[in-house]
Amino acid sequence: PREVLAIVGESGSGKSVAMLAVMGLLPNTATVKADRMAFDGIDLLALSPSERRKIVGKDISMIFQEPIASLNPCFTA
Ligand SMILES: Nc1ncnc2c1ncn2[C@@H]1O[C@H](COP(=O)(O)OP(=O)(O)O)[C@@H](O)[C@H]1O
Ligand SMILES: [Mg+2]
Known part of the structure; x- marks a missing residue:
């Protein structure tokens, strides 16, 4: 909490x-x-996969590359 971690690396580094x-x-x-x-x-x-799906998307989420395609200003978080 109250911390931001950035992972920085060259393109293609994983x-x-x-x-x-x-x-x-x-x-x-x-x-x-x-x-x-x-x-x-x-x-x-x-x-289990179903237990994990309850966390992923709700508590852990990902903004994929090309955020313009991922973020829609019509929807709130
Ligand atoms: N841990 C890994 N094991 C095997 N291949 C990997 C791994 N991480 C990345 N790669 C390969 O490298 C490619 C580029 O990784 P990616 O995560 O897209 O890089 P980045 O997001 O840093 O630009 C992937 O598509 C995959 O083919
Ligand atoms: Mg990438």
């Missing part, structure tokens, strides 16, 4: 893929490994 892994949005052909992947004290890797 920033988007890393965040897709946190979101659980990589295809099931991807292998996701982490010593720890927790959000708000919840171990994301221990959740």
Whole structure:
């Protein structure tokens, strides 16, 4: 809380893929490994897909590249 973390790296260095892994949005052909992947004290890797979907989109969200296509001023958060 009250902190912003920025991950900066050159294009193609894996920033988007890393965040897709946190979101659980990589295809099931991807292998996701982490010593720890927790959000708000919840171990994301221990959740079932349906439990995870309750958090992703609500408490964790992602603005994809080309934000003009992702953000619609007609809708609030
Ligand atoms: N952890 C990874 N393991 C294997 N391939 C990866 C990994 N991270 C990124 N890549 C490959 O590199 C490409 C570019 O990564 P991406 O996350 O889109 O970079 P960025 O968002 O930093 O520009 C991906 O499409 C994927 O092919
Ligand atoms: Mg990217």
